[in-house]
Amino acid sequence: MPPLLHVKDLKTYYVGFRGTRVVKAVDGVSFSLEAGETFGLVGESGCGKTTTCHSIVRLLPPSARIVDGSIELEGEDLLQKSPGEIRAIRGRVIATILQDPMASLDPLFSIYDQVAEPAYYHQGLRGGKLRQRVRELLTAVRIPSPEVRMREFPHQMSGGMRQRIVGAIAQAGGPKIIIADEPTTNLDVTIQLQYLNLLKDLQRATGVALIFVTHNLGIVAKMCDKVAVMYAGKIVELQSVRGLFYHPRHPYTRALLDSMPKLGTKEPLYAIPGQPPDLAALPAGCSFHPRCAYAMDRCRIEAPAEQSMADGATAKCWLSNGEDSTED
């Protein structure tokens, strides 16, 4: 049985005017997602996390081109589908939750209209059944007095409530995959915890698979089963969440973990030297080598191929050739 979603060697480039400038935002990304799983996609801004997600649901800006690869949803290649067919998949099979709840809700439509829309189109519900479904969805995302709230408008809600409404909309079409692109960045810490717990509960209840895009390793530790670390358009490390925290294979992953402030200690933080590279002018060899503490001559010339580890982890680093040679 094929995995629920299988992204293989995906390449999405942004092509500038007359092809003068090519930004390799996603450059050979592969991963797969099983039903009910939570997959984390971590990296700094501009590393291609969001472009990867937008390629899956084909919500890319006009300058973007998917130049290579395949995205298989239950064995069917999404890249071969027409825009109309993709539209039927969006919201019904794959739903998205975006970062800014204010921008993803329409201020001119009531909460009812917005939550009902996917259920109306994708599940064909009408009348009393539709209203019943909206009430259920709002209750599931713990909106108090849903009957009253569904007649209100986004501006009458707080940030946390708006993001929960967006969560209800994502659920409305009964999707198998929800892509959550930094859903909690604009929320307060206590509200963030509420929201993350809510997503987990929804997942438990419906068995939906989650793709969680974030730059926060703490969220990864809390939410994910499997994690991919992205750097400059490539997945540099992919493994289970425990493996990532206890045996990081790639120097970039280790550097990210060391740069996280931890509660209760005042140990100096590790600061990764330099800046993330310009995606239109990547360094030769491994993209991370100018910032890497372990860089060798080989890294400057040749980009490392994907190395598979015994426990199923993969990393793109010359140092991690099959065994844990980078262990300290």
Added chain:
Amino acid sequence: MSEPLLEVRDLKKHFPVGRFLFGKVRGWVKAVDGISFAIKPGETLGLVGESGCGKTTTSKLVLAAEEATAGSIVFEGRNIVGLKGKELMDYRRKVQVVFQDPYSSLSPRLRVGDIIGEPIVTHENISRQEVRSRVGELLELVGLRPDMARLFPHEFSGGQRQRLAIARALSTNARLIVLDEPVSALDVSIRAHIIGLLEELQARLGVSYLFIAHDLAAVAHLSHQIAVMYLGKLVEVAESLELCASPLHPYTKALFAASLPSHPDEEKEEIVLTGEVPSALTPPSGCRFHPRCPFAMSRCADKEPELVEVSPGHQVACYLY
């Protein structure tokens, strides 16, 4: 014990609501409602709390950008509330600010040299040549090259822009810098750079920080003392490590519980708060936290608990202690 650099006593700021021209005031938002804290020279006070708790209003009061309704702010032995003219200018020279978003806090029309030089020109009467050399020194101090003074802010990355903002804050030899969420808008790998830079500058120059943020881990890392704020009141004040080891107030505990784990097997006491921060226009009676508090008792709703010292340097406002 050295004298505090800044001492805030019973500070209040109430904003009127519903006043239109000569209309009647319909209510007051008690954004800051009687808070007291002190910052020693060369130390950092972290101020944490959720949005709407009054952190930013507090910073504006300390910066003398808002006038306090009541209370006092004593800086180097002098009350600055109601200060005017030359004395206010002098205070503002010594207290500077770094904002959250380095994209909107630097004017895109000015060159970096003018941005950093502006406070110097405003406060000191020195030649352009001297200003230029001071700007060069400041740029080096924050880890940039002196020749970058010719450039415009758009030519810098987010982390570098935040360095520029820090250089500007240091340009007039400030004694206290208010850091209003200085790393929240930055990427993880850049965040560590800026936190490291702030620590280094404090060690070198002996400057004090009022560090305002909602990211507990970053605050705990940088601060000597932490004050936790909820709806205009301080609920707990303690040494940073002490607070991390034994948070007392239920709200502080909830904040710690809500902070994200540093690895997947971290055991956490889960305190999930119900509901959201109530409106500051109609704060709950008694302890303002009681409607969301898992340990609320009947008297919490009646009378507000005072901030009392439970162990040396550890103050908490809760009936449980």
